[in-house]
Amino acid sequence: MTIREGLSRAWYHKRSIAGWTIIGALLWIAAGPFAIGFYLITVFALPAIVLDNKDLAIRDSILIFRRMWVETYVSFGIIFLITIGFVFVTLFSLGQVAFVYGLINGGIITGMISLVMGVLMAIGLVIMGIATFILYTYEKTGVPL
Numbered sequence: 001m002t003i004r005e006g007l008s009r010a011w012y013h014k015r016s017i018a019g020w021t022i023i024g025a026l027l028w029i030a031a032g033p034f035a036i037g038f039y040l041i042t043v044f045a046l047p048a049i050v051l052d053n054k055d056l057a058i059r060d061s062i063l064i065f066r067r068m069w070v071e072t073y074v075s076f077g078i079i080f081l082i083t084i085g086f087v088f089v090t091l092f093s094l095g096q097v098a099f100v101y102g103l104i105n106g107g108i109i110t111g112m113i114s115l116v117m118g119v120l121m122a123i124g125l126v127i128m129g130i131a132t133f134i135l136y137t138y139e140k141t142g143v144p145l
Contacts, residue, residue, distance in 0.1 A: 009050045016049045041065050043072065047136035064139050071138075075131045083124030090116050 010017060020042070027035040044064040048057035065072060091113060138144055 006050070013049050013053075016055065017046060020045060020049075040072070043132055044136050044139075047133055051136065052140075064136065068135055068139055071135055075135065076128060079124060079127050079131060083120060083127075087117055087120050090120065 024035070024039065024042075027038055031038075042058055042061045044061040045057040048054045048060045048064075052060070054060060
């Protein structure tokens with residue numbers, strides 16, 4: 001599947017995806033960190049909606065998660081640790097540069113740090129999306145990518 005095909009399929013299912021987004025946002029507002037459990041058991045709902053044309057995909061997501069919970073935790077854990085590692089290394093490097101140039105009190109370094117953190121976290125989320133697609137495809141087909 002190409003990126004264009006994936007975006008086309010996602011656009012076709014935009015209402016279902018928007019529904020999951022609203023549910024997730026409302027749960028996060030109401031329950032905060034406790035919503036992580038909901039995220040973990042529904043992580044495969046969006047691939048089921050987009051790839052298999054399922055309207056109510058929570059049952060499939062829970063079944064896939066039960067069969068592949070170790071792979072899910074390990075892959076997401078590794079991606080999370082690498083992303084956080086890059087964030088800390090970047091923050092340390094920017095802090096050293098700011099200290100040397102005396103910008104520690106200025107707003108420039110804060111903007112740079114915010115920008116770098118946002119970019120690195122976005123990259124981490126994209127990689128998690130790719131990992132979710134790979135795990136979902138592997139579970140459905142049995143063929144590793």
